[in-house]
Amino acid sequence: MSFLQNFCVRVFYAAVLLLAVLVLNFSLMHLAPGDVADTISQSMGGADQELLEQIRADYGLDQPYLIQLGRYIGGVLQFDLGHSFFYNQPVTQLILERLPATLLLVISAQMVALILGVLLGVISARKPNGIVSHFVTFLALFGYSAPVFWTGILLLIGFSLQVQWFPVAGMRDVTISGGFWVHFWDVLRHLVLPMITLSSIFLALYSRLARATMLEELSSDYVRTAHAKGLRPRRVVYRHALKNSLSPVITLAGLQFSAVISGAVLVETVFSWPGLGTLAFQSIIARDTPTILGILFFSALVVIVGNLLTDTVLQWIDPRIRGKQ
Amino acid sequence: MTPFFKGVLASAVLAAVAVGGQVRAEPVTGGTLVTVLGTNVRNLNSAVQSGIVTGYPGAQLFASPLRYDEDWTPQPYLAESWDVSDDGLTVTLNLVKNAKFHDGTPLTSEDVAFSVDVIKVNHPFKSMFAPVESVETPDAHTAVLKLSKPHPALLLAMSGQLMSIIPKHIYGDVPIEEVKTHPRNNENTVGSGPFKLVEYKSGEHVILERFDDFFIEGRPYLDKVVMRIITDPAARAIAYENGEVHMGAFEQLPRIINRLKKVDSLTVTPEGYGGIGPLDWLAINTTAGPLADLRVRKAIAHAVDKDFIMNALMQGTASESRTGIHPDSPFYNAEVENYELDLDKANALLDEAGFPMDGDSRFGLTIDFGWPGVKPQVEYVKAALKKVGIDVTVRASADFPTWAKRMGTMDFELSWDTVFNWGDPVIGVHRTYDSTNIAKGVWSNTQGYANDRVDELMAMAAVESDSAKRKALYDEFQAIIADELPVYHVNTLPYHTVYNEKVGNPPLGIWGTSTPIDMTYLKQ
Numbered sequence: 001m002s003f004l005q006n007f008c009v010r011v012f013y014a015a016v017l018l019l020a021v022l023v024l025n026f027s028l029m030h031l032a033p034g035d036v037a038d039t040i041s042q043s044m045g046g047a048d049q050e051l052l053e054q055i056r057a058d059y060g061l062d063q064p065y066l067i068q069l070g071r072y073i074g075g076v077l078q079f080d081l082g083h084s085f086f087y088n089q090p091v092t093q094l095i096l097e098r099l100p101a102t103l104l105l106v107i108s109a110q111m112v113a114l115i116l117g118v119l120l121g122v123i124s125a126r127k128p129n130g131i132v133s134h135f136v137t138f139l140a141l142f143g144y145s146a147p148v149f150w151t152g153i154l155l156l157i158g159f160s161l162q163v164q165w166f167p168v169a170g171m172r173d174v175t176i177s178g179g180f181w182v183h184f185w186d187v188l189r190h191l192v193l194p195m196i197t198l199s200s201i202f203l204a205l206y207s208r209l210a211r212a213t214m215l216e217e218l219s220s221d222y223v224r225t226a227h228a229k230g231l232r233p234r235r236v237v238y239r240h241a242l243k244n245s246l247s248p249v250i251t252l253a254g255l256q257f258s259a260v261i262s263g264a265v266l267v268e269t270v271f272s273w274p275g276l277g278t279l280a281f282q283s284i285i286a287r288d289t290p291t292i293l294g295i296l297f298f299s300a301l302v303v304i305v306g307n308l309l310t311d312t313v314l315q316w317i318d319p320r321i322r323g324k325q
Numbered sequence: 326m327t328p329f330f331k332g333v334l335a336s337a338v339l340a341a342v343a344v345g346g347q348v349r350a351e352p353v354t355g356g357t358l359v360t361v362l363g364t365n366v367r368n369l370n371s372a373v374q375s376g377i378v379t380g381y382p383g384a385q386l387f388a389s390p391l392r393y394d395e396d397w398t399p400q401p402y403l404a405e406s407w408d409v410s411d412d413g414l415t416v417t418l419n420l421v422k423n424a425k426f427h428d429g430t431p432l433t434s435e436d437v438a439f440s441v442d443v444i445k446v447n448h449p450f451k452s453m454f455a456p457v458e459s460v461e462t463p464d465a466h467t468a469v470l471k472l473s474k475p476h477p478a479l480l481l482a483m484s485g486q487l488m489s490i491i492p493k494h495i496y497g498d499v500p501i502e503e504v505k506t507h508p509r510n511n512e513n514t515v516g517s518g519p520f521k522l523v524e525y526k527s528g529e530h531v532i533l534e535r536f537d538d539f540f541i542e543g544r545p546y547l548d549k550v551v552m553r554i555i556t557d558p559a560a561r562a563i564a565y566e567n568g569e570v571h572m573g574a575f576e577q578l579p580r581i582i583n584r585l586k587k588v589d590s591l592t593v594t595p596e597g598y599g600g601i602g603p604l605d606w607l608a609i610n611t612t613a614g615p616l617a618d619l620r621v622r623k624a625i626a627h628a629v630d631k632d633f634i635m636n637a638l639m640q641g642t643a644s645e646s647r648t649g650i651h652p653d654s655p656f657y658n659a660e661v662e663n664y665e666l667d668l669d670k671a672n673a674l675l676d677e678a679g680f681p682m683d684g685d686s687r688f689g690l691t692i693d694f695g696w697p698g699v700k701p702q703v704e705y706v707k708a709a710l711k712k713v714g715i716d717v718t719v720r721a722s723a724d725f726p727t728w729a730k731r732m733g734t735m736d737f738e739l740s741w742d743t744v745f746n747w748g749d750p751v752i753g754v755h756r757t758y759d760s761t762n763i764a765k766g767v768w769s770n771t772q773g774y775a776n777d778r779v780d781e782l783m784a785m786a787a788v789e790s791d792s793a794k795r796k797a798l799y800d801e802f803q804a805i806i807a808d809e810l811p812v813y814h815v816n817t818l819p820y821h822t823v824y825n826e827k828v829g830n831p832p833l834g835i836w837g838t839s840t841p842i843d844m845t846y847l848k849q
Binding site: 032033034035036038039040041042043044045046047048049050051052054058086087088089094097098153156157160161164167168169170171174175269270271272274275278279282284285287 | 357359364365367368374375376377378379449450451502506510511526527528529530532549551553554555556557559560561563564566567569570723724725726727728729730731733744745747753756762765766767768769
């Protein structure tokens with residue numbers, strides 16, 4: 001199969017998947033009793049029946065299920081994700097406003113987890129029974145088993161209250177003014193704690209996997225040959241073995257991308273990070289169907305793109321996969 | 326200057342200071358006040374969106390005709406004076422001459438008339454302006470409200486966030502009923518309040534800046550107000566504690582309130598919620614099953630220990646409320662039947678009602694709750710009623726709309742409920758007991774309660790202009806409600822305002838943060 005054919009098939013599958021995501025979620029939302037008119041009335045301190053009916057009519061919620069679904073799918077096909085009932089804004093605008101914050105958090109957390117995880121994995125693989133190795137294992141298991149919101153609050157108490165190094169919430173301090181670098185440092189300072197919290201879960205996964213594959217590689221024949229040639233141990237590990245042990249880790253990282261996004265919901269909520277996660281959480285509570293569907297649509301899109309990227313990176317580092325094309 | 330003149334001048338200054346509220350110390354001008362909002366703002370336009378979240382930015386952006394002091398007395402704001410005719414059918418507002426909107430356009434009586442129209446159509450509290458038939462505008466600074474019947478609730482409804490005057494030249498470009506989705510409700514929002522909008526970023530913040538042409542000379546004191554959106558209560562608590570946030574309202578977790586009370590730099594107070602009047606109660610469906618019997622309802626009231634709820638569950642942060650009117654309201658009547666914990670009496674009442682003890686059980690009931698925060702109360706009711714032989718099954722709801730649907734259609738037996746007074750009893754109290762408002766959505770008369778005398782008392786109180794007579798009507802109303810128990814009133818919602826020692830004159834009047842904070846300042 002040529003690369004182009006392969007690509008087209010993948011895009012087709014992705015489109016079907018996206019459609020399924022929309023229909024399924026729309027139907028699930030529709031099955032639940034009550035609707036956004038109730039949460040709007042809640043946010044207003046109560047409303048009479050007449051106003052509730054008027055809100056439902058305004059948003060087309062009084063129409064039969066199939067007509068609502070049809071209208072929605074029709075809109076999406078014209079790249080219109082609809083209008084948020086709860087936030088009174090176009091969903092696309094809401095999501096695009098929030099997307100950069102989530103991408104910044106998710107990508108930086110993923111990078112930190114990946115780089116640090118591999119590094120720790122390799123270090124502990126070189127002396128599997130050493131004290132460093134045990135420490136890494138402990139750290140990894142701790143990060144993996146502690147609930148994110150707990151880790152987050154604990155970090156806040158430690159580093160925002162006891163020693164006030166990092167701010168409590170949000171992504172920027174609106175009271176400061178200055179040039180690009182002032183704001184850059186400001187965002188960075190806000191990013192540190194949520195990033196550590198989010199990466200703590202994935203750090204465990206990557207370091208364990210890197211350690212295991214590294215141990216396997218280190219016992220293989222080509223490593224022995226390299227040692228026999230008289231290469232320095234450091235060079236053998238980082239130049240030869242590491243490259244071969246990376247591909248399972250990267251595959252996992254790609255698969256975990258969706259988990260990172262869902263993990264971001266909790267982290268964003270704890271740190272009031274103005275990303276898609278908090279928006280998703282709030283719109284689910286508010287039963288704001290267009291926003292929820294819009295976010296799920298975008299998440300599906302991000303996961304698909306993430307997987308495509310993983311494949312590309314794998315082809316780049318592993319010639320065997322390149323050959324199978 | 327003669328001493329006499331000095332005296333006159335001093336009292337004139339004092340009088341000027343006293344107008345519009347109490348000023349506690351010498352205020353300082355300038356500074357940025359960082360405050361917090363617990364949830365995202367749906368809409369900044371408080372003329373079409375009520376609620377505690379919109380109330381705070383709404384009252385800064387938009388001015389209203391009146392404001393209220395701590396003693397529930399109306400004070401001039403956009404209206405420098407007002408007059409209610411003897412028959413109560415005409416209310417004349419004399420507007421200040423120098424009020425401008427943030428875009429420089431002068432505010433006139435046309436805007437008042439327009440705002441009343443918009444509120445009548447779009448605002449959820451229909452009873453506020455229902456008797457207002459028309460608003461006449463004899464000149465640019467006089468608005469005359471013509472009423473179909475006397476409406477004493479009107480004065481309170483013209484204060485705080487309830488009557489935001491919005492500019493006709495901006496919101497008048499769409500049909501009245503579409504103002505609630507007007508694009509300028511969330512961006513470029515223009516009012517005549519003490520602060521103007523700089524930026525609203527959904528999920529992040531609302532930033533407001535001093536409006537230099539504000540109609541009260543020398544106000545506001547602050548240069549800037551930042552409202553950060555921090556939804557996690559624990560993160561908010563840390564932000565108060567480390568000084569990142571100066572002030573926040575509507576904190577309601579007892580654990581967090583009590584923890585913040587121990588922080589030296591912070592003041593934590595339940596003041597400022599009398600107007601909103603949030604109450605927690607046990608709602609009872611009085612139309613079917615054992616609960617239709619008044620003796621069963623009384624037995625339940627005697628079996629549920631309010632002290633346990635207030636001391637153990639609310640950890641002393643809430644106060645008792647015996648009726649549907651908030652204890653801070655001048656209409657509150659504390660001299661009503663108060664059901665002391667008495668299990669023998671409860672058992673006797675249940676026997677009398679014809680539900681004998683069979684083994685250790687008489688009959689079963691369900692109890693609902695709408696949000697996770699009140700689960701402890703619901704679990705406690707279950708345990709308390711078990712002692713008198715009532716087996717209670719707790720029914721959880723997936724989310725608010727699920728619970729709202731159950732309540733609105735009266736698909737429940739018992740439920741924990743939280744309902745707000747919203748100022749005058751006509752607005753937020755009548756809806757719960759009015760027999761013409763049965764099962765009309767959540768927070769209507771979901772109890773199915775009907776009593777002719779109660780209906781009559783509410784109808785009379787709604788039009789009674791004499792406040793002493795009005796109080797007497799509401800006293801009788803509350804006594805009947807407490808006796809017949811369509812709901813068992815338990816406690817006030819423990820809303821608290823938290824502010825840093827740097828904050829001078831925090832908004833603690835009857836409307837709390839839903840009032841202009843033009844008198845709040847930051848100490849240097």
